[in-house]
Amino acid sequence: MTLTADSGSTKTTWLLDSGMDRNVFRTQGINPFLQTEDDIRRVVTHELLRQDGFPAAGAVDAVRFYGAGCNRAKAPLLRRILCDIFPNAAEVEVDSDMLGAARALCGSREGIACILGTGANSCLYDGQRIVSNVSPMGYILGDEGSGAVLGRTFVNMLYKDGHEDTLQVFEKETGLTQADIIQRVYREAMPNRFLASLAPFIRRYADDWEWIDEMVVDCFRLFFRRNIRHYARPDLPCSFVGSIAYHFERQLRRAANSEGFLIGVLMKEPLSMD
Numbered sequence: 001m002t003l004t005a006d007s008g009s010t011k012t013t014w015l016l017d018s019g020m021d022r023n024v025f026r027t028q029g030i031n032p033f034l035q036t037e038d039d040i041r042r043v044v045t046h047e048l049l050r051q052d053g054f055p056a057a058g059a060v061d062a063v064r065f066y067g068a069g070c071n072r073a074k075a076p077l078l079r080r081i082l083c084d085i086f087p088n089a090a091e092v093e094v095d096s097d098m099l100g101a102a103r104a105l106c107g108s109r110e111g112i113a114c115i116l117g118t119g120a121n122s123c124l125y126d127g128q129r130i131v132s133n134v135s136p137m138g139y140i141l142g143d144e145g146s147g148a149v150l151g152r153t154f155v156n157m158l159y160k161d162g163h164e165d166t167l168q169v170f171e172k173e174t175g176l177t178q179a180d181i182i183q184r185v186y187r188e189a190m191p192n193r194f195l196a197s198l199a200p201f202i203r204r205y206a207d208d209w210e211w212i213d214e215m216v217v218d219c220f221r222l223f224f225r226r227n228i229r230h231y232a233r234p235d236l237p238c239s240f241v242g243s244i245a246y247h248f249e250r251q252l253r254r255a256a257n258s259e260g261f262l263i264g265v266l267m268k269e270p271l272s273m274d
Contacts, residue, residue, distance in 0.1 A: 003060045003086070006100055006271045007067035008242070009034060009118040010147075010193050014048060015271045016060075024271065025051050029118070032078045033069030034190065040078065044085050062091040066100025066270075068119055098123050099130060104270030105239035111264060112231060116252075117242035118196040120146035120223060124231045134227045139192045145223030147196030147244045153219055154202050155181055155195070157211070166209055174201060196244075203247050216248055220255030228261060237264030 004015045007030045014025040027047035030040055049057055063082050070078060079094040086092070102113035102125040114122040120143045124132040139148035158167055159178055171177060185191040206213045228238055238261050245252055246268040256263050 001055065001060050002062040002064070003089075004271060005030075005063075005065045005067065006269060007031070007065065007097060008115075009068050009190070010196060012043070012067070013269055013271045016054070023053060025054060029193070030067055030078070031069035032067075032074040033071070034192075037077065037081060040081055041085070044081070049085075057086050058088045060086045060089055063089045064091075064093045066095055066097045068097050068121075070094055070096050096130075097121070098133065101241045101270055102130060105241055105265050105267065110236065112228060112233060112236050112238045114223075114228070114238055114240045114245070115242050116145050116147075116223070116240055116245035116248075118147045118192055119143050120149070120227075120244075122223075122227045122231075122238075124233060124236075132231055134230050136227070139195070142226070144226050145220045145244070147199045148192040149195075150202055150216060150219055150244065151195030151198035153215055154198060154212070157215060161211070163209070163211060166205070166212070169205070170201065174198075199244060199247070206248075206251070213251065216251040217255050217258075220248070220252050221259055224255060224259040224261055229259070234260060237262045239264035239266070241267040241270050243268060 002017045006013045009029045009031045011029050012027045016023045016025065025048060027043050030043055032040060048054060063086055065078060065082060075094040079092055082092050083089065097115060098121050101115050102123055105111065105113045106125050106127065108127045110127050111125055112122065113125050119136060119139060121136045122134060123130040136142050139146060139152065143149050157163065158170060184194045202212060202216065206216055238256065245266055249266060253263055
């Protein structure tokens, strides 16, 4: 059985392929840059292995893990953890979520592959490998267009730009106050996940309040300017994977058109039952 994982900071999708059957399982995200070894082991052993329908760990003979934070420094740690948990796996591959996204979006074709989920990333792909990658730099220093940055920008504008009508609806629907948000961002773990969790509210009201719609478009325009423009390949389509790209397709297309780029394939996630 081959186990393939696509992991972001919020969720991990696991595809188990026996050759005859394919089954999808989901757990919280795994990011070795943000989580400890114990946290990662707990996700796999407690959330994945204990799900109904998942076989004993010894039945898995190959693992391919594509994840956020799986750079050269952190990938060996995750590989060691997976080797321990799946002792009969003769092949254990750990690589970046960016490579997994590029393979899913472009196949063997040249293109620009992008991720817009909790975090953001992009690359120039030659059909086999990543030949150029603008560092996303994370949600504090970069990650333009990501769910975390959309949430961060939204909260900033909500409380500083006088949007009282939106503020009343937001606090009533979410039960959050400004003090709650400060607590979640500055004093609790995984603030990027919390900020990205505001994306459904942003999406729900983007059609009702023009300032929200324009904010989303501006965030995406920054993504193109700060990342895609550096590849200097306006001839190539930009293909996207991730929940933010999928649910904000209209704003993403507006931003791409404004910045002179073409949209190629749009996928919610790279692993599916198709």
